[in-house]
Amino acid sequence: MTAQQETNQTPGPGKPLDGVNVLDFCWVAVGPMTTKYLGEYGATVVRVESVKRPGTLRNAAPFRDGISGINRSGYFASYNANKMGITVDMRHPRARELMLRMAKWAHLVTENFTPGTMESWELGFDQLKEVNPGLVMFSTSMMGRGGPMERQPGFGPVLSSLVGLTNLTGWPDRDPVNPYGAYTDFIVPRFAVAAILAGLDRSRRTGEGVHIDMSQLETTLHFSAPVLLDYAVNNREQARAGNRDPGAAPHGAYLCSGNDRWLAIGCFSDQHWEGLQRTIAPDGKGWPYNPDFATLLSRKANEDELDHLLTDWTSSWEVGALMETLQSAGVPAGMVNDCRDLFEDAQLQHRGHFQWLDHPEIGPYATDTSEMVLSLSPGSLDTPAPLLGEHNSHVLKDLIGLTDEEYKSLEEDGVLE
């Protein structure tokens, strides 16, 4: 926030980022998830999009009724709630002048292009800060700026491999598998929002803007830092271990009744194991009391047999009932929720995890809210993702202050698509 903004701010109930203006060039997933948090917590986020080259997510499934369309992607809709959208031909000679006006309005510019793209439009940080010295700019790319691989192409699933997470996922007797989806795209945004807000804080205190450069590779490595240290210090290359854990037995996902239903169980302490023993054999007799399973070390030594016997027992249970039964006995147990289960999960419902927004083309659609509840200034998702170019007039006239003539000339010149 700049000093100028502070004077405009009225203290009192509201959202943390009320009055923060964001000029958002982010696209695909990692950037839009980052700026979704900002919008949820009050920032005015304006996405700059292109009609000629619409972002990948606008064409990504799922589509309501299976009918595709530039405004119909459920994927795009989820990650762009609470944002406005304008459509600009960034290759048009007059696009720069318009973006500089917007950069003056903005407290924050965000982008996740290949490094060098903003500079190619002469909209790099050095140029932007000339018109707005307190500006915070956030850039994120796969590999970070500079270095021999800064322009390496790729996307989330590739980064899971590059960062070493694929190597840590799967069964030891099978090939490694990717953590689901573009996993790293959903690790990075929390670091990104924390860094952006730290940058805005510093700008407010010092009056000096800052350009934050986030390498998604470097950020995601913090999700395996002890594994890297294990190599640096002990020269050990950790690899995938299925569902085994060195500190627990039994530990895994166990088959339950029905189709592809599983319950995760992890017994780290005597109390956990004793709760499991009591539940399986309330009379204190039978295989759970076999001396082979009496201690953690003996359970680890006989883990294959333990898993086999435990599966025989779990496979006749309905997964939800078994989770509740084991939890009430003090055993860590959790359903392997599929995506339908997530919508029916009692705790996620209690937290209001999914929220429905009404979209003019998609109709009511679900999107996830943030994982934190702020007691005094909670976030909220209030508006659906923008239609392509929906807010051209509102943003440029009402927020930026273009006159009707200026707006018309941008339209006629094809700067606005």
Added chain:
Amino acid sequence: MPGAQGGIDFLLEPYRVLDLTDERGLLAGKILADMGADVLQVEPLGGSPARNVGPFHGDDPQPEKSLFWWAYAANKRSITLNLEHKDGQELLKKLVAKADFLIESFSPGYLEGLGLGYEKLAEINPKLVMVSITPFGQDGPYSNYQATDIVGMALGGFMYLTGDDDRAPVRISFPHFYLHGGAAGATAAMLAHTYRVTSGQGQYVDVSCQQAVAKTLAHAPQIWDIEGAILKRQGVYRQTSGENRVRINWPCKDGYVNYMVQGGTVAYSTRALLDWMKEDKFDTADLDAVDWEKMGYGAITPELMAQLGGPLGDFFKGHTRAELVQGSLDRRILLFPVATPSALQGHPQLEARGYFREIEHPELGETVQYPGAFIKSGDGRDIAGVYRRPPLIGEHNVQVYQEEMGLSSSELETLKRSGVI
């Protein structure tokens, strides 16, 4: 101050954080410490339980040698404090009076039970931002559930989508459940801080790790909501549309590579790979005949995938990972390594950016290479990063209690004798 030598200060230097978390929340304070905040790790007597989490330096399972602790406590200072002791509670309140943030990961209700809940602490410091990180949140049907990593990764929806389709779902072998919550804790702290800056008021923040994991699932929940379809795990494959899926992980001579056959705008990559295969005397005539240029995303049928799988798999098995990665760079093939820790250590991009940093461990007479900053400034200067080795148990007791809070040495001795510090 960490950033002074770089000519630019770290982003959060004016702020102090009291970090009461254990292995379930350490990352939140670490993120703030990396950006320059003064993070005081408040440990129970004998040290944080996070110090029991392996792996260990030299495989020696001692609290000062936990690499998990090292990774997530570097940059912090450590004091010990017995929160269940009256004097300990008074000391915490004194610390709270001068702190900007307090982060904790105890079971819901634990701090309230000690008279240290948010309401009490806010009476002392109304500007305090207090963040609680728990598996499921402070209330609700699961709030008292026993949770471990695998339980959380299951309930968050991650596991169902990960692993081979003919076996049980899998988690990531290095636990991530609490890291998602920890990272969210840093986000939450900064959101509440931003509100404090403009309103003058602190507040309480309740973070759910389960929700944090459920937010990693891309469009899978939307596919259920909008199409009524439940996505399933695909092993080494990636689903591209309906029944169509392409293989993405392939074994090579000494490890694995990530390669996804694609057409359309990146048909050049597939063509280049087929040309390379011809150099190795593979007969690719049938595959050359495929109109890759006209093949849209998701158009590779199971039949075509089966036809490709044999020769491609044989080709990859005939080369090392390094050969495949370098050859692909030279030929513009979109192939990437399935990296192992050793490959990351010598990674050319990480080296060029100076990512890994040597940190001295004088107590061991060694220097250790740590993962570095998750952000830099755009011109390459440090605005965050690793600058201080993880603290020994209570290493900063004298510095904090005596030098900063003004306790006398005899008071410190009394507190030590009575099991407070």
